[in-house]
Amino acid sequence: MTTQQFDTCTLDNGLRVVVQSMPGMQSAALTLMIPAGSVYDPDGKAGTTAILSEIFSRGAGDLSARELSSAFDNIGLQRSVSGGVGYVTVSAATTADRILDAVPLIAKMLLKPHITPENFAPSRELVHQALNAMEDEPKQRLGQYLRRCSYPTPFSNPSEGTMEDLPNVSIADVQSHFDSLIIPNDAVLGIAGNVDSAEIQQALADAFGSWKPGTPRQLIAGAVTPSPMHIEHDSAQTHIGLAWDTVPYIHDRYFEAWATVSLLSGGMSSRLFTEVREKRGLCYAISASINTQKEMARVFGYAGTTNERAQETLEVMVAEIRRIHECITEDELQRCKARAKSTLIMQQESTMSRSSSLARDTLFIGRVRGLQEIRDMLDALTVDQVRDFAIEYAPKSMVLVTIGPESLDTTCVS
Amino acid sequence: MQFHKHTFPNGLQVIAELNPAVYSVAAGFFVRTGSRDETEEVSGVSHFLEHMAFKGNDKYSADDVNRIFDEIGANYNASTGEEVTMYYAAVLPEYLDPAMELLAILMRPSLLQADFDMEKNVILEEIGMYDDQPSFTAYDTIMATHFANHPLGQSILGTKESITALTSEQMRRYHAERYTASNMTLAVTGNTDFESLIAIIEKYCCDIPSGVCDRALPEVKPVNSVRLLTRESSVQQHIMQMGIAPKGTDKRRFAAELLSVIVGDDCGSRLFWELVDPGYVEAADLGYNEYDGAGTWMTYLSCMPDEVEKNLARMQNVFDEVNRNGVTVEELEQAKNKVASRIVLRGERPMGRLTSLGANWVYRGEYNDVADDLQIVRGLSLQDMTELLQVFPIVMNTTVGVGPRKELEAGRVPA
Numbered sequence: 001m002t003t004q005q006f007d008t009c010t011l012d013n014g015l016r017v018v019v020q021s022m023p024g025m026q027s028a029a030l031t032l033m034i035p036a037g038s039v040y041d042p043d044g045k046a047g048t049t050a051i052l053s054e055i056f057s058r059g060a061g062d063l064s065a066r067e068l069s070s071a072f073d074n075i076g077l078q079r080s081v082s083g084g085v086g087y088v089t090v091s092a093a094t095t096a097d098r099i100l101d102a103v104p105l106i107a108k109m110l111l112k113p114h115i116t117p118e119n120f121a122p123s124r125e126l127v128h129q130a131l132n133a134m135e136d137e138p139k140q141r142l143g144q145y146l147r148r149c150s151y152p153t154p155f156s157n158p159s160e161g162t163m164e165d166l167p168n169v170s171i172a173d174v175q176s177h178f179d180s181l182i183i184p185n186d187a188v189l190g191i192a193g194n195v196d197s198a199e200i201q202q203a204l205a206d207a208f209g210s211w212k213p214g215t216p217r218q219l220i221a222g223a224v225t226p227s228p229m230h231i232e233h234d235s236a237q238t239h240i241g242l243a244w245d246t247v248p249y250i251h252d253r254y255f256e257a258w259a260t261v262s263l264l265s266g267g268m269s270s271r272l273f274t275e276v277r278e279k280r281g282l283c284y285a286i287s288a289s290i291n292t293q294k295e296m297a298r299v300f301g302y303a304g305t306t307n308e309r310a311q312e313t314l315e316v317m318v319a320e321i322r323r324i325h326e327c328i329t330e331d332e333l334q335r336c337k338a339r340a341k342s343t344l345i346m347q348q349e350s351t352m353s354r355s356s357s358l359a360r361d362t363l364f365i366g367r368v369r370g371l372q373e374i375r376d377m378l379d380a381l382t383v384d385q386v387r388d389f390a391i392e393y394a395p396k397s398m399v400l401v402t403i404g405p406e407s408l409d410t411t412c413v414s
Numbered sequence: 415m416q417f418h419k420h421t422f423p424n425g426l427q428v429i430a431e432l433n434p435a436v437y438s439v440a441a442g443f444f445v446r447t448g449s450r451d452e453t454e455e456v457s458g459v460s461h462f463l464e465h466m467a468f469k470g471n472d473k474y475s476a477d478d479v480n481r482i483f484d485e486i487g488a489n490y491n492a493s494t495g496e497e498v499t500m501y502y503a504a505v506l507p508e509y510l511d512p513a514m515e516l517l518a519i520l521m522r523p524s525l526l527q528a529d530f531d532m533e534k535n536v537i538l539e540e541i542g543m544y545d546d547q548p549s550f551t552a553y554d555t556i557m558a559t560h561f562a563n564h565p566l567g568q569s570i571l572g573t574k575e576s577i578t579a580l581t582s583e584q585m586r587r588y589h590a591e592r593y594t595a596s597n598m599t600l601a602v603t604g605n606t607d608f609e610s611l612i613a614i615i616e617k618y619c620c621d622i623p624s625g626v627c628d629r630a631l632p633e634v635k636p637v638n639s640v641r642l643l644t645r646e647s648s649v650q651q652h653i654m655q656m657g658i659a660p661k662g663t664d665k666r667r668f669a670a671e672l673l674s675v676i677v678g679d680d681c682g683s684r685l686f687w688e689l690v691d692p693g694y695v696e697a698a699d700l701g702y703n704e705y706d707g708a709g710t711w712m713t714y715l716s717c718m719p720d721e722v723e724k725n726l727a728r729m730q731n732v733f734d735e736v737n738r739n740g741v742t743v744e745e746l747e748q749a750k751n752k753v754a755s756r757i758v759l760r761g762e763r764p765m766g767r768l769t770s771l772g773a774n775w776v777y778r779g780e781y782n783d784v785a786d787d788l789q790i791v792r793g794l795s796l797q798d799m800t801e802l803l804q805v806f807p808i809v810m811n812t813t814v815g816v817g818p819r820k821e822l823e824a825g826r827v828p829a
Binding site: 027057058073078093095124125137139234237268270277279283339341342343346 | 506540548681691744747749751752756
């Protein structure tokens, strides 16, 4: 019932294509990831990727913005282009019978955008407005600062850009970002759904064959913004962000890292939820999750709580993180595994989530991990391994960022 | 895809859309109760009760409930709205029995004083969290304003004051009145067979007490008004507007859904081209919301505070134009394609089907499969859109703002 088949091929220009045929489905979805995210924004020009991502939908080749939009809507294509930290990602989905019509349109959008002054100005304005809106959402702002204080440059570059840099970004910067980074060399395209693998591969080769390769750029890690950091904000809650180092998805011990974080925050029986929310009623929202880039990864923890309870919330969170290696039980680990397995299987019901897994796996580890392989890896994981990992990778110090009316005593994180 | 229904002697209705080709099964209790069914003294009790449902009973403690849901790898949660409180779990088929046992326990929790006191803190934190989200504050305020003196205007979360004053005795009374079997629908979608499903439900749900309860459906009579909540530290101005649209039982609701896509979808709509594409606003959209005995057009606008009047005027022009001249054949076809592909994609997951299956039954006692929904959408004509606009033009009665502005220039907003 859960057999999977993956077909992979590499076009002459280097674009890797992975197809998963899912005959029971009515839809098909596509995810194209290109290493061209904000980590590549030029120094002092944060927001370059964000502006380029806005421009993609504003016409392509011989099609005006409205014509392109109509062409997509005529085939019911849900689509988005998002400029993330590492990648520019194109996601699209529609009914399976229309995906072949979608492919050449998507290729046109990506390869022949209208990077013109008429499109540049409103695109930059939209990025500006999105930054404004983020100012009013403390939880979102917190994420940006936490990244800055926990990753070295340029891995800490915000995908949203910054207010300071935005006026410095020119149309030439955007054009140069497009020319040098929107290249097929290290890009991956995943398609999942009710598709004929050979037919879709041919369509992709036809549509993306003319994409010219370039020279992939190397990144050099720089400095990390110091923390703890407090940002004063007239908010009802104090928003607490914690970060510490862990191993990325490509690492041999990633599943041990995953299990460690899952003990903390996977499900409502997890330690943070139980200790901070259920036993003490300190907050509504609390979480911890792994943020993995290709080369490095961090755990990001979050809690939002009213100001008078913020200090206690921080201290309980930190104590739980520090004692994560203590008293891990077999049952506790089993629960993490059960949740992961069930999520994996339910993914098979969504072409969108499958296509993005295909692309991500291929980018990070060079191939797709099948359902059975992941199940085997989960089954093989023992309490001892997880405890050893938790001890070996215990955070020596944690990054702390808070947003709220008052700063907190930060002794507990140092 | 097979549809089944069954009513138990206590009045509990079970509806199921079963499909052996999927990997999971989802089940959800749709309780016909929410903030509109509260009195002022107990404002927020429906939502607070939804939290308390997870605190267990004599057999299972709160820790047990969380632990067992996690042991079976369930994707589970609950939500409270103005009219329906929903509790759901999606699991692999072999775990349907324990999932159903837990869901049944959620319907009859112990409501212990100690748990009540502790959870009250969590609710107050949740109120604080939403307070930091201007778009949520705007929503809460526009509902209260548009539906002034109408039950739909009552806040889902309640206020710090109402939650602080609420007693567990009041909650128990509310629970006894509203959580009766005949006021619930249990919807199930996905991979199981009906016979074993009914046997499982019979085991766990037969002692839910019977009893009838109803709700009043007064006419909505919005008084044109503008209300601003000034937040000086806010960078953007957030504006919502609301007008009258078809009720949840009105057949014109499908046309209303399509019209909202044509006029106010987040991409490729008229508002998108007039306001978002040129970079005038961060967001501008129009949605259609259906309720028991009511319906609304609702707009959301987020832009620089100084630009509000200009942008409201731009939106008004879009509405005037569509009210006057209707929509084009091309727009209608594109909207149908968009909506159809959304229906298909959402419908592939049991969890995605559960909400529309349950809501359709609770609001209308109807069952539509994905093919029925697609056929209805495909069948809508320009004539249907014109008729809708004649009775329900996009006219806003209520305007609410959250942000630095203290007042809006007169003449630019309905008042």
